[in-house]
Amino acid sequence: MSDQTIKRRNFLKKCTGLLGVVGVAAALSSWDIESGERKRYRVDNERCVGCKRCVSVCKHKGISVVKKFAVIDQKRCISCGDCAEACPRKAIV
Ligand code: SF4
Numbered sequence: 741m742s743d744q745t746i747k748r749r750n751f752l753k754k755c756t757g758l759l760g761v762v763g764v765a766a767a768l769s770s771w772d773i774e775s776g777e778r779k780r781y782r783v784d785n786e787r788c789v790g791c792k793r794c795v796s797v798c799k800h801k802g803i804s805v806v807k808k809f810a811v812i813d814q815k816r817c818i819s820c821g822d823c824a825e826a827c828p829r830k831a832i833v
């Protein structure tokens with residue numbers, strides 16, 4: 741096996757390890773440690789302005805805007821947190 745092949749393999753191993761760490765961190769962030777269940781995001785209607793930015797980022801069609809407020813469908817939501825991150829009003833908690 742050439743030196744270059746070994747270096748490439750070692751590099752790929754490091755990348756795989758890093759991806760694993762990122763994946764575990766992402767999974768833990770959507771986990772509510774106190775209740776032992778996945779985090780259930782909710783919308784604070786005092787903050788929501790119905791801009792629909794959250795709707796466009798959700799890959800699971802888990803959020804919609806009804807009567808000017810975002811509503812999360814808990815059956816579809818996988819608690820990834822993308823909508824909470826995207827909300828300019830910090831209305832998803
Ligand atoms: S991004 Fe935030 S403010 Fe905009 S509709 Fe969604 S929850 Fe409401």
Ligand code: SF4
Binds near residue numbers: 799820
């Ligand atoms: S937490 Fe993720 S899956 Fe759930 S509504 Fe927000 S973006 Fe969609």
